Amino acid sequence: MERAYHKWFSPILERFMEVLVFGQSGTPVIFFPTRSAHFYDFENWKIIDALKPKIEAGEIQVYCVDSIDCESFYSKSPPAQRIARHLQYEKYILQEVVPFIKKQNKKKGLIAAGCSLGGYHAVNIAFKHPTVFTKVVGMSARYDLTQPLPFFADLFDGYFDEDIYYNMPNHFIPKISDPKLLRQLRRLDITLVIGREDTFLDNNQHLSHSLNQIAVPHQLYVWDEEAHRPRYWREMVKLYL
Template sequence: MISAPHAVVMEREYQKWFSPALNRHMEMLIFGSGGVPILFFPTRAAHFYDLENWKIIEAMRERIVNGEIQVFCVDSVDQESFYSSDPPNQRIIRHLQYERYILKEVIPFIKKRNKSKQLTVTGCSLGGYHAVNIGLKHPTVFTKIVGMSARYDLTKPLPFFADLFDGYFDENIYYNMPNHFVPGICDKKLLQQIRKIDITLVIGREDSFLADNERLSAALSQIGVPHKLYIWDEEAHRPRYWREMVKLYL
């Protein structure tokens, strides 16, 4: 009797440490051992393990096993920032603390583990917002940005989606909403840096965030930033779509 060949095991590692930026423990899952590192943000109020549970990691198995990509799935603090009951000015401050955690703790960790000169940042839904926002704000850190099914102005109420700051607006909010700050980018050095990034936006034709994506795409074009906008049929705002998107765009 001839036995079937064993499936190649995908390397999977769990990490946890106390974050000084957030003053709490944060968790992470790492898939693979080498290749282009991908920082993957979870969806709205989701967690570091959800991408695995939704088979999105499985959709990238072959590339992970072959050493083409290494995926770092971080946790979120959305329930403590955008979706908390704290005053709006404190919500954005908590988000900035989360950004500091990513920049000062997660990115150095990735660079220590992976010597690639490339770094992709991505996410789905609110995770796509996180990816695009941090990528455009810190263009020397990332080489590729992929935003899937994301909303780029959290201050604008939409059907079924509220203004996450209850009408409050300040400078911190302005500089963390791509559809606000991107049209105003005029610094030549910053523009040069952003233009080097491979930027992809993906959205469904029936998604509530379609106009947000079209607005950001128009703003990027206006300031001369090359990018790609892909519009899928239907809403395309579910894990079964994201499983296909990661195969095409990451």
């Protein structure tokens, strides 16, 4: 399995960013790390090993991107600055990572995937840009970071504005009525995976209900137990990526 390391200075984020690439061909996958984690964690957790047969067969090529969650959602800056930094990260993905992938891989299609907060990143960016992505897989994620839950705080301390609204799928998805956007979303291959005992179960069920209300096809898979650990994600990626 080919493995390549890349690093460049991001003019958008004004810092160096790193990416690990696994494979040479196949549909490219942008794999977002878990909360405040890094581009190498999925490799260390053997999740990339679980994908090795698909990567070596040329079915997918995986791009493990880095996170700046500690500078956005989990920073001590004012809430408006937190969401602003997140939007810069999204811009980095769209304007730096995606073109980087397109130069390396001419295969049509682009998958967004992630676990835990990485699942939020994947689903949020794919729902906002359904013409860029063709498939999204969110595993063990929550889709409303403003909702306090057991052991998980409101990441904006009660603050709410338009930028936050348009980056919380459980807020903006139910209100979508634009026919063009709905057609684009209905072409997106959407998979949500969550554990039955996961704190985020209701969050996922709410998003699934909202997608049903606007007639957007998707799959919601509920696993036994909490299923919010690398040993579960190793099995999930085999099935859904």
